[in-house]
Structures are given as structure tokens and as C-alpha cells.
Amino acid sequence: MSEPAGLWSASHWIVGPGALGRLIGLRLAASIPVTLVGRRPLPAGQVLITPEGDTLARQLTTTSLDALPDIKPDVVHLTTKAYAAESAHAALVPHLPPGTPLVLWQNGFACQPRLGERHAGPVLCATTTEGAYVQGDDRMTHAGHGETRIGALGGGHVHLAQALAQTLTRAGLPAWAVDDIHTRLWHKLAVNAAINPLVARFRIRNGQLRDRPFRPLVETVIAEIAAIMAAEQIPPPPRGWRDLVWRVVAGTARNRASMLQDVLAGRPTERAAILGPLLEAAHRHGLSSPLLVELDDALSHHG
Numbered sequence: 001m002s003e004p005a006g007l008w009s010a011s012h013w014i015v016g017p018g019a020l021g022r023l024i025g026l027r028l029a030a031s032i033p034v035t036l037v038g039r040r041p042l043p044a045g046q047v048l049i050t051p052e053g054d055t056l057a058r059q060l061t062t063t064s065l066d067a068l069p070d071i072k073p074d075v076v077h078l079t080t081k082a083y084a085a086e087s088a089h090a091a092l093v094p095h096l097p098p099g100t101p102l103v104l105w106q107n108g109f110a111c112q113p114r115l116g117e118r119h120a121g122p123v124l125c126a127t128t129t130e131g132a133y134v135q136g137d138d139r140m141t142h143a144g145h146g147e148t149r150i151g152a153l154g155g156g157h158v159h160l161a162q163a164l165a166q167t168l169t170r171a172g173l174p175a176w177a178v179d180d181i182h183t184r185l186w187h188k189l190a191v192n193a194a195i196n197p198l199v200a201r202f203r204i205r206n207g208q209l210r211d212r213p214f215r216p217l218v219e220t221v222i223a224e225i226a227a228i229m230a231a232e233q234i235p236p237p238p239r240g241w242r243d244l245v246w247r248v249v250a251g252t253a254r255n256r257a258s259m260l261q262d263v264l265a266g267r268p269t270e271r272a273a274i275l276g277p278l279l280e281a282a283h284r285h286g287l288s289s290p291l292l293v294e295l296d297d298a299l300s301h302h303g
């Protein structure tokens, strides 16, 4: 695959340099100019612990949204949580030349269509199974290798998606350009909706969903999600929704899911981006989804 000129040496801004943002930033920074843009500047010396236990130390340019450099980026990766993406984008936009490509890495399906409309330049969405968590302002752990898919919601910007996929792959984050990112985002949303609210509510690890008291609840949530997806004409995964969800439960059995971690830490959750689009679709199609509504309601007390 040949790469459009310039992307491998292009400068990348990572806006929202938490777990995923720093994973991308530190991996790219081995050979590409990267700037981490936060709400507050992070230390320039950053450390990444690899899944194999090795330590990668990097010096990066770090700054904050209120002190952006004059040199502009060629690509912006927005890696805040879903609920912060639109406000971060609004703060950033006055400082970006029109036409700057934007890559959205959020889970759920809330900010993507809205920013796709609003951003004055190409917008790509990425969905990834990489796993990362933050250990401090200068240290993060790449917990597990995964795969990333990138594409535009309308299916365009193919060369840009291919170039970015190649750039990420060369940096050690295997990535592919796809023409069905819309479907893939909804599949990831389905997995997150089936697992995250239940484990957050009962404060259990993902694997415990297989146990007797929780298993029927997972099955009910999957059935509600499958009905909504069918009404929305989202194609099911090849072996169906149950197979997809239970495979992820088995593969992440020891995980404390992100929503559980957020609830335990008293942080806002990504409830609105994950359950919101499902409940809106259920409403549009006149479908009843009592368990999803109950879980959404319970989580709403956590923000």
C-alpha cells in the first residue's frame, strides 16, 4: 500500500492526552513530531510501559488548549472521553487552519455525527481494541495489544484513512482503513452497552457476568439491543449479537470495565454516548427497552 506524501512526517496533535491519547502519542513520537494538548500541560518526559513490561521513555512537546503553538498540526487526534469531545473541539477550532483532518477516537456514537457535520475539514472515526490506562501525569500503561479500524462515516477520505492506518501500524498500533466504520462503531457500542452498565451497577469484573445472577440480565440487554439494531438497520455481526458480546466477556473476563472504574472513582461515565443513541433509536421506533432504561437511570445518578 503506498502512502500519500507527507503523512509519515506530518505533525500530529493529540488533544485529550489521557490513556488512549498518550498511547497513540508516545507510539507515534518515536519517529513523528507529536504535541500533546491537554487542559493543562503535562510533563515533557513521558513513560509508556508496554504489555510485555518494557519501558519506553520519550520527550514530547506538551501544551494546553490556552497556549497553543504557532506551528499548526497536519492531523489532530481527539482522544478525550466522549462527553468532553465537543467542548474540546470548540476550544481548538479557532486555532486550526480550515481543512485540518480530525480523527475521533471516542467510544459510543454521540459526538461523531455532530463533529462530522461541524468540523471544517476531513473527519475520520477510529475504533480500537487497544487497552491503556494512566498511572500519573508522566506515566501510562499499554495494558494489551489490539487492533484499530479507521474510516469516514460517509465512507470517503479513503486515502487519508489508509495513510493514517499505515502510520499507526508503523508506529506499533496495527490499524486498517475501512469503509464501514459506521457499522463498526455501532458494534462496539453494542458491546459496551451490554457489558459496561451492568458491571458498573453490580461492581463486578466482566467475567462475573457469566455467573448465574447476572447471565439472564446480559441476555435481556442483548435482546433489547438486537431489536434496536434491527430497527436501525445496523447489520448484525457475522455470528450474531450474543456471540459477539459473550466472546468479549470471555476475552476481558478479568477486566474492570471503564464504566465501573469511572463509577468507583466518582468520575462522569460515558453513559450518554453509549446508552443515549440506543434509547433515542428505541424511542424513534416505538420499541420498549425496560432494562436499558433502568440501567441508564441508575447510571444517571453518577453523571
Ligand SMILES: NC(=O)C1=CN([C@@H]2O[C@H](COP(=O)(O)OP(=O)(O)OC[C@H]3O[C@@H](n4cnc5c(N)ncnc54)[C@H](OP(=O)(O)O)[C@@H]3O)[C@@H](O)[C@H]2O)C=CC1
Binding pocket: 015, 016, 017, 018, 019, 020, 021, 037, 038, 039, 040, 065, 079, 080, 081, 082, 084, 087, 088, 105, 106, 107, 128, 129, 130, 131, 132, 133, 134, 258, 270
Ligand atoms: N483507554 C482505553 O484503553 C480505551 C479508550 N477508548 C475510548 O477513548 C476515549 C478516551 O478514553 P481514555 O483515554 O481512557 O480517557 P482518559 O480519561 O484517560 O483521557 C481523557 C483525557 O482527556 C482530557 N480532557 C478532558 N477534557 C478535555 C478538554 N476539554 N480538552 C483537552 N483535554 C481534555 C483529560 O484531561 P484531565 O487529565 O485533565 O482530565 C484526559 O487527559 C473514550 O471515549 C474511551 O471510551 C477506546 C478504547 C480503549
Ligand SMILES: CC(C)(CO)C(=O)C(=O)O
Binding pocket: 191, 192, 195, 196, 206, 248, 252, 255, 256, 257, 258, 259
Ligand atoms: C469491552 C470493554 C467492556 C472491556 O472492558 C470496554 O471497552 C470497556 O471497558 O469500556
